Amino acid sequence: MTVRLADGGVVELVGHCPSEDAETLLAELIARPDARVDWRACESAHTAVIQVLIAANVTPAGPPADGFLANRVEPLLNRR
Amino acid sequence: MNEFVEQFLIECRELIEQATDDLLTLEGRPDDAERLDGAFRAFHTLKGAAGIVDFDAMGRALHAAEEVLSSLRAGAEPVTPELISDCLTCLDQVVQWLDAMQADGEIPAGADAAAEAVIQRFRRAGPAAVATPRAPAAWRDALIARHPEAAAAIVLRYAPGPDAFLRGQDPLALLAGVPDLRVLEIEDGPAWPPLEALDPFACRLVFLALAGCSAEQARAALGAAPGEVEILALGAAAPEAASGLSATARAVIEAQLLLLENAEAEGLAGRMGSAGGAVANILRWAGRPAAAAGVERALAQSQAAGGPQSLSVAVGRVLAGEAIEDAAPAGPQPAERTPAEAAARTLRVDVERIDALVNLTGELLVAKNALGHAVSQAQGRLDTAALAALLKDQHAVLHRLVDDLQRSVLSIRVLQMRQVFQRFPRLVREMVVTLGKPAHLVTEGDETEADKTIVESLFEPLLHVLRNALDHGVESPAARAAAGKPPAATITLRARRLNDNVIVEVEDDGAGVDLARVRAVAAQRGVASPEALAAMSDPEVVDLVFAAGFSTATQVTSLSGRGVGMDAVRAAAERLGGRVTMESRAGAGATVRFILPFAVLMSRILTVEAGGQLFGIPLEAVLETVRVARGDIKPVGASRAFVLRHRTVPVIDLGQTLGARPDPAATDEANIVVVSAGGHLGGLEVDRLGARLDVMLKPMEGLLSGLAGIAGTTLLGDGRVLLVLDLQELLG
Numbered sequence: 186m187t188v189r190l191a192d193g194g195v196v197e198l199v200g201h202c203p204s205e206d207a208e209t210l211l212a213e214l215i216a217r218p219d220a221r222v223d224w225r226a227c228e229s230a231h232t233a234v235i236q237v238l239i240a241a242n243v244t245p246a247g248p249p250a251d252g253f254l255a256n257r258v259e260p261l262l263n264r265r
Numbered sequence: 266m267n268e269f270v271e272q273f274l275i276e277c278r279e280l281i282e283q284a285t286d287d288l289l290t291l292e293g294r295p296d297d298a299e300r301l302d303g304a305f306r307a308f309h310t311l312k313g314a315a316g317i318v319d320f321d322a323m324g325r326a327l328h329a330a331e332e333v334l335s336s337l338r339a340g341a342e343p344v345t346p347e348l349i350s351d352c353l354t355c356l357d358q359v360v361q362w363l364d365a366m367q368a369d370g371e372i373p374a375g376a377d378a379a380a381e382a383v384i385q386r387f388r389r390a391g392p393a394a395v396a397t398p399r400a401p402a403a404w405r406d407a408l409i410a411r412h413p414e415a416a417a418a419i420v421l422r423y424a425p426g427p428d429a430f431l432r433g434q435d436p437l438a439l440l441a442g443v444p445d446l447r448v449l450e451i452e453d454g455p456a457w458p459p460l461e462a463l464d465p466f467a468c469r470l471v472f473l474a475l476a477g478c479s480a481e482q483a484r485a486a487l488g489a490a491p492g493e494v495e496i497l498a499l500g501a502a503a504p505e506a507a508s509g510l511s512a513t514a515r516a517v518i519e520a521q522l523l524l525l526e527n528a529e530a531e532g533l534a535g536r537m538g539s540a541g542g543a544v545a546n547i548l549r550w551a552g553r554p555a556a557a558a559g560v561e562r563a564l565a566q567s568q569a570a571g572g573p574q575s576l577s578v579a580v581g582r583v584l585a586g587e588a589i590e591d592a593a594p595a596g597p598q599p600a601e602r603t604p605a606e607a608a609a610r611t612l613r614v615d616v617e618r619i620d621a622l623v624n625l626t627g628e629l630l631v632a633k634n635a636l637g638h639a640v641s642q643a644q645g646r647l648d649t650a651a652l653a654a655l656l657k658d659q660h661a662v663l664h665r666l667v668d669d670l671q672r673s674v675l676s677i678r679v680l681q682m683r684q685v686f687q688r689f690p691r692l693v694r695e696m697v698v699t700l701g702k703p704a705h706l707v708t709e710g711d712e713t714e715a716d717k718t719i720v721e722s723l724f725e726p727l728l729h730v731l732r733n734a735l736d737h738g739v740e741s742p743a744a745r746a747a748a749g750k751p752p753a754a755t756i757t758l759r760a761r762r763l764n765d766n767v768i769v770e771v772e773d774d775g776a777g778v779d780l781a782r783v784r785a786v787a788a789q790r791g792v793a794s795p796e797a798l799a800a801m802s803d804p805e806v807v808d809l810v811f812a813a814g815f816s817t818a819t820q821v822t823s824l825s826g827r828g829v830g831m832d833a834v835r836a837a838a839e840r841l842g843g844r845v846t847m848e849s850r851a852g853a854g855a856t857v858r859f860i861l862p863f864a865v866l867m868s869r870i871l872t873v874e875a876g877g878q879l880f881g882i883p884l885e886a887v888l889e890t891v892r893v894a895r896g897d898i899k900p901v902g903a904s905r906a907f908v909l910r911h912r913t914v915p916v917i918d919l920g921q922t923l924g925a926r927p928d929p930a931a932t933d934e935a936n937i938v939v940v941s942a943g944g945h946l947g948g949l950e951v952d953r954l955g956a957r958l959d960v961m962l963k964p965m966e967g968l969l970s971g972l973a974g975i976a977g978t979t980l981l982g983d984g985r986v987l988l989v990l991d992l993q994e995l996l997g
Binding site: 204207208210211214215218229230231232233235236237239240241242253257258260261 | 425429430435436437438440441446449450451457458460461463465466468469470
């Protein structure tokens with residue numbers, strides 16, 4: 186499980202998040218529309234996961250653990 | 266011709282077939298993105314192949330076509346029949362070049378002019394198509410304008426497609442692999458749905474990126490999704506190295522070269538192996554599999570020669586951006602073959618069929634050992650009856666195995682009709698344009714199998730029949746409308762397997778054969794006497810179209826009037842051991858039916874004895890055998906004939922005709938084998954009739970190939986050679 190619900194209603198992305206995590210993350214975000222997301226421990230995320238973040242228009246607490254995510258992907262989020 | 270060029274030719278022909286198929290489908294369904302991608306990929310790969318053999322002109326011509334296809338993919342232009350025609354013309358030109366290369370292994374002279382003509386064609390097709398610099402896509406300019414600081418070499422747009430995730434792709438991971446990625450953006454698309462309605466596994470993202478690498482490198486990084494990537498090089502890009510390899514790749518390859526230059530004998534074989542392997546791997550990684558294969562061949566040569574020279578030369582050529590040629594000196598050129606013949610010499614075989622052969626070989630070994638056991642028993646005290654029983658068992662086993670083996674071997678030579686059918690949609694399309702009679706071709710039973718020789722020899726006869734159907738069978742659009750038929754005719758090309766035969770039919774929904782005209786023309790051209798014509802039934806009249814010297818065309822058209830009539834079609838079918846018939850339905854169309862043997866190598870023959878010698882007669886030609894009193898065989902002119910059911914049958918004394926000595930013991934009655942070949946009826950006088958046999962016919966070769974009247978030879982059970990007669994030559 187690389188998507189988990191931490192204390193205070195924070196959804197954490199941890200380690201390597203495969204495409205299946207997109208569904209879990211989406212379910213969490215639907216259940217808690219005001220949830221915050223934290224991806225500081227995220228080492229990689231499948232595009233499907235990123236797509237959910239974009240669609241939900243959330244800005245996760247960062248930066249993520251991986252350089253590509255931090256430099257190239259994070260700027261893509263919350264552009265709306 | 267070196268192996269490298271040979272491989273190039275085979276690959277190119279396959280790609281051309283695929284591209285033609287895709288283009289023709291695309292013409293009918295302009296929205297078929299998959300076919301468009303397929304055609305684009307085929308042109309792209311062809312262009313790459315041309316680059317590898319240093320065929321610049323071919324590369325340029327294909328590049329022009331590729332550019333057009335690329336703008337079609339971007340939606341900048343609609344798919345039009347004219348553009349499809351231009352692309353097909355480009356492929357035609359490439360086929361001509363390939364044929365020329367097949368003949369002498371050299372890049373044809375005058376290719377530059379021909380390539381220029383092809384490129385001009387595309388220029389005319391539309392300024393947007395090949396204008397240099399090409400018409401910029403709006404997204405490209407906007408992206409560059411947003412990031413003037415990036416100073417990128419390429420700009421790319423990557424639309425993974427909705428099913429990308431389900432296909433296991435991770436587009437961002439692929440983009441992360443693009444060297445020197447400078448800007449990554451997501452293209453603004455339609456608004457996102459509410460989260461409840463979002464399908465997390467449908468990819469809706471389209472990426473835009475700027476990078477400092479070459480287009481080739483970016484394409485290699487995104488290789489998993491070639492159909493959805495658009496990469497444009499920007500003018501400011503640093504020119505790629507001549508070799509088209511990145512600096513890193515060059516450095517690694519140069520290191521391998523150093524490894525080879527160390528001429529110490531110790532460990533040389535290992536060094537060659539690892540250096541050659543490394544270079545080949547790099548080339549594959551860089552998307553140049555043909556060059557990689559060239560390096561591997563050079564490696565094999567080096568290993569065989571025990572010196573690194575071939576390999577060093579090949580690797581040096583890779584670095585210099587040259588095409589790799591075999592370093593081995595060219596051997597004496599084999600006898601010249603026509604391109605078609607040469608192409609027919611390679612055969613792609615399903616691995617399963619080879620496996621079946623391997624298994625059979627194993628079983629044969631077991632049978633051989635069992636036979637050895639029987640021999641040792643025979644040397645012992647086994648009595649004759651027991652020995653006979655043992656041998657009979659072994660014979661039964663061998664019989665089964667040899668039958669299986671033969672079937673397996675023949676199945677290797679089996680091809681699908683698709684091989685010949687797929688060439689026709691293109692040609693029918695051209696005929697339709699030339700004749701102005703709309704028609705579409707439907708093929709059925711593409712997967713029907715037949716011997717390679719049959720499939721490959723069917724092309725010309727079928728082409729001729731198709732031409733005839735369209736030229737003579739199909740009415741003008743006005744006449745069709747008057748008859749209440751749809752304006753476009755349907756021509757069906759159909760194949761199916763029927764026992765030991767393969768049936769191939771060409772059916773049209775035209776007017777059918779005009780019997781009155783056929784009668785008139787046959788009388789006028791002396792094909793048959795007026796009395797004979799009057800006595801003929803309708804099917805017999807239809808069959809006259811196959812008679813030599815018959816053609817109903819009132820004017821010689823470029824299509825049908827090429828000096829060969831349907832008689833050539835019939836001759837071709839008979840050469841293949843089959844026959845051809847025609848059925849006509851007045852006002853509703855006609856069907857030409859080829860009935861062909863499944864395998865050409867197997868023949869059923871009847872053995873006969875004449876002049877003290879044994880001969881084989883192809884069984885399919887034998888109508889009957891009769892005994893005729895010698896008195897009833899009358900001299901007619903220089904030859905002899907007898908009357909069989911009111912028909913005069915000329916008689917040939919087989920013994921005399923073939924130069925064997927006449928049988929001294931002439932009897933009161935003659936044994937006559939009545940045969941039919943090439944439309945002629947004839948009687949062969951023989952001394953004795955023998956058995957029916959299934960044989961593998963070996964064609965006459967070398968000195969004997971000129972021998973008249975003999976189709977081939979086979980070996981009899983007792984080791985004698987049996988000559989099988991070519992009745993068409995004997996009777997003709």
